Amino acid sequence: LKTTVRSGLISRGVHGFISLLRSFEDLDKSDRGGYDGNLPLAEFYKVLRDSGFNVTEEQCRSVYATLDLTSGTDEADELDYSEFVDDLAGNITQTRLAMIHQAFAKFDTNSNGFVPLEELHSGYNAQKHPDVTSGKRLATQVHREFVDNFTVQDSHGKVSVEAFELYFKFISACYLEENAFQFMMWNVWDLHQVRAGGQVAGVGLGKGGHA
Numbered sequence: 001l002k003t004t005v006r007s008g009l010i011s012r013g014v015h016g017f018i019s020l021l022r023s024f025e026d027l028d029k030s031d032r033g034g035y036d037g038n039l040p041l042a043e044f045y046k047v048l049r050d051s052g053f054n055v056t057e058e059q060c061r062s063v064y065a066t067l068d069l070t071s072g073t074d075e076a077d078e079l080d081y082s083e084f085v086d087d088l089a090g091n092i093t094q095t096r097l098a099m100i101h102q103a104f105a106k107f108d109t110n111s112n113g114f115v116p117l118e119e120l121h122s123g124y125n126a127q128k129h130p131d132v133t134s135g136k137r138l139a140t141q142v143h144r145e146f147v148d149n150f151t152v153q154d155s156h157g158k159v160s161v162e163a164f165e166l167y168f169k170f171i172s173a174c175y176l177e178e179n180a181f182q183f184m185m186w187n188v189w190d191l192h193q194v195r196a197g198g199q200v201a202g203v204g205l206g207k208g209g210h211a
Helices: 002-012 014-032 041-050 057-066 081-089 094-107 117-123 139-149 161-173 178-188
Strands: 114-116 158-160
Touching (some): 002 014, 002 081, 002 161, 014 041, 041 057, 081 161, 094 117, 117 158, 158 161, 161 178
């Protein structure tokens, strides 16, 4: 099941991961008038099927059984869907993680772990995205994708470093080549401008690693 869902999400790009996570959250909220981040087996299965994944209820039950959630119905046996989606994104290399933190630190000027969402939206340089420079997509399309998908913020309109990291972990899952991911991050966040001590500006980026 995880292989099927993961390959389907990667083919859809970052929107696939975000859309699935939102679908889990929406059902969680609608059923309980608030949400706790967990779903019983029947609702987990419903979200996957409604999201277009050709999976069976028995496959979903196996996922729950692997986590020792034997009943799939009792509150204690509900699955943490955020962890499930995070697991689908897979592991991320330390080099990629360092670049993600470097990009966030560029805007986190007081180093408190939070950045206004609007600053990230305005600081994202879609003109330099590889899909734009290659002529595959327009800068307006790439920027709109980022604005539409990256909406996580707290009540004060700020984004935590953890939320930023998770979003770009989803992005990372769609990049098989290490250099391709690094080149994208280097350019869309203008990381050549970051030279302060303690930053990671020296990571090897091939053709993208020079100012």
